[in-house]
Amino acid sequence: MASEAKRLLIVWHSRTGGSQQMAEAAFQSAKSAMNIECDVVLKGVPECTESDVLAADGYIFVGPENLAALSGEMKAFLDLCYYPVLGKIEGRPYAHLVCAGSDGTNAVRQLARIVTGWRLKAVREPLIVNTAAQTEEDILAPKVIDEADLEK
Numbered sequence: 637m638a639s640e641a642k643r644l645l646i647v648w649h650s651r652t653g654g655s656q657q658m659a660e661a662a663f664q665s666a667k668s669a670m671n672i673e674c675d676v677v678l679k680g681v682p683e684c685t686e687s688d689v690l691a692a693d694g695y696i697f698v699g700p701e702n703l704a705a706l707s708g709e710m711k712a713f714l715d716l717c718y719y720p721v722l723g724k725i726e727g728r729p730y731a732h733l734v735c736a737g738s739d740g741t742n743a744v745r746q747l748a749r750i751v752t753g754w755r756l757k758a759v760r761e762p763l764i765v766n767t768a769a770q771t772e773e774d775i776l777a778p779k780v781i782d783e784a785d786l787e788k
Contacts, residue, residue, distance in 0.1 A: 642674045645692035649681040649699040649709045654735035654767055654779030656680075659698040661786040662733065666696075681713045686720035694729040695756070701736040701743035701764075714750050726755035732762040737775055740764035763788055 644666055648659035663678040679688060681699075689695070699710040706714075732747050734740040744762045751758075765785045769775045 642693040643691060644674050644676045644694050644696065645684075645688055646676065646678045646696045646698060647681060647684050647688075647710075647713065648678070648697075649707050649713070650735070651700060651702075651707070652775075652777065652779045654765065654781050655698050655700050655733070657779070657781045657786065658733045658735055658763075658765060659696075661781075662696050662698065681709045684713060686717040689717050689721050690724055692728070694759075696731045696733065697747055697751075698733040699735070699743070701734050701738075701740045704738075704742045706743045706746045711746070714747075718750070718753070721754065728756055729759040730756045731758070731760050734762060734764045735779065735781070736764055736766050737769035738766065740766065 646659050646663050646666070648655055650656035650659070659678060663676055666674065666676040677688065677692070697710070699707045702708065705711070730751055732744060734743045736743065741764070744764065748758070765781060767779055769777070769779070
């Protein structure tokens with residue numbers, strides 16, 4: 637009897653394209669992994685619901701750090717899902733990818749604190765890609781993530 641395939645949910649939010657590129661790279665990598673049988677679902681925050689979270693066996697959260705915090709859209713998604721999934725997804729694995737203009741560490745701290753409440757288990761160190769965007773022009777410009785960072 638074949639077991640049901642596991643499901644990996646990659647949830648992303650991006651304003652200038654960097655986090656979207658990172659999410660798509662994670663999606664392609666997971667889809668091409670030969671050693672796992674897993675359905676991989678890639679959803680932007682606006683399309684993702686608590687039903688998607690409940691249906692998944694593991695998660696990758698991908699988003700920008702905005703003003704030293706999770707993006708507002710990612711935080712709102714996590715807020716909306718928090719109580720509907722509380723106590724129903726404990727022990728599931730997660731990873732976190734951050735596209736940051738400086739250090740990204742506060743976004744990492746915020747997400748870690750939120751998923752601690754969900755009792756999720758980190759399966760790797762967070763990946764922070766630093767675009768070094770510090771001027772208004774650079775911050776608002778579309779991002780192009782280096783291939784070496786996408787490989788990570």
